[in-house]
Amino acid sequence: MRTETVNVRKISSVDEGVQMLVNDYITQKQASLMQMKRGAIKKEEFLEDARRHIAEYYQAPPGMTETLLKAFEEYIFGYSRLSPLIDDASISDIRVISYDCIRVKREGKRMDAGVAFLSEKEYRQFIDYIATKNQVNISNLNAIQRFTDSESHPDFILRFTVSMPLVNTYSEPYLCIRKVPRVFPQMKELTERGMMERETAELLIQRFRSGSTLICGGNSSGKTTLLNALKETLPDDMAILVAQQADELTTRYHPDMMFLHSLPGTGESQVSYDLKHISIAGLTMDVDFFIIGEVKGSEALYLLNAACTGQICAATIHASAADRAADKLVDYCMYESRYSRNELMRMMDCFQTLVFMERYQVKQVFACRGWNEERKELEYEQII
DSSP: OOTOOOOOOOSSSHHHHHHHHHHHHHHHHHHHHHHHHTSSHHHHHHHHHHHHHHHHHHHHEEEEEEEHHHHHHHTTTTTGHHHHHHHHHTEEEEEEEETTEEEETTTTEEEOOSOOOOOOHHHHHHHHHHOOOOOOOOSSGEEEEEEEEESSSEEEEEEEEETTTTSSSSSSSSSEEEEEESSSOOHHHHTTSSSOOOHHHHHHHHHHHHHHEEEEEEESSSSHHHHHHTTSSSTTTTTEEEESTTTTOOOOOSSSSSEEOOOOOOOSOOOOBBHEEEEHHHTEEESEEEEEEESSSSSSHHHHHHHHTTTTEEEEOOOSGGGGGGHHHHHHTTOOSSHHHHHHHHGGEEEEEEEEETTTTTEEEEEEEEETTTTTTTEEOOOO
């Protein structure tokens, strides 16, 4: 029975009721949402709590409560209006430009998503919700955030990048979602899809096992897809460590593979572990093969030092051609190193294989033939 002090709100539609419920759970009932996220309470208990909340605080038309509860369940355990896009296996990327402008990349082609939020207010509430759900702070001190949801979807790991109006030219947040398949393709499947010829796949597998490899290319070129498949070809008796910023590299079969990811600091918490820290720690963990998901900074120096001392290594990096990958890695090494550029370039001969990816195809494979002291440059042979 309601007391006089309870503020009962009328609901005129299911959409309105869902937005009211979501707002309540990301503000006054955030603890309950976090308990559910951490597994401290079961889904059924969480939904029963929502049912009681509706009964106590909302006045809904007859028969609406069950429909409202079902819609709320789909919102909380999915991603609202973006859920159909996340479920669609043909979509790899989702970009929300504004509440009524949502774009997707479907099988490599960008197009309109065919869905939209009802209003700017609903979209902003959705941003607040995904931040709360993933325990991310998006205050003015953290106006650009990257985070990963590896639990919500059975088929994909979701990598989010959010930038808030504080740093945007326009008044709405920007949201980008990269979908990383949990069941990623193996080398045989990649050859069947046309990423490379069978002979190229066999050559890459052999070279990947025997020496350090750099895989380069632009955004969404297939670098991570190829690295994910190649590492699965490593023998079971090799101990492998993977350091990455987002949880994009996983394993399907290998029994001795560890994964570490970076932890960014925030304005509220200065605890942070970047790829540099993880790389240093990882190299003390008795591994046979060391992988960095994507080199972006000073961790490059520790990758290079490991490769130079005989550790077999692999990484992805942004570069415009196979023989430009070494230059880019050295650029990153210079952030941290006291070595001269020539000294670092000379050390790069430990990366014996350089692969260039473009539009999910292996375009170039170079073999490093060593340092030419007279010309002060690395020599390469294009083998694919």
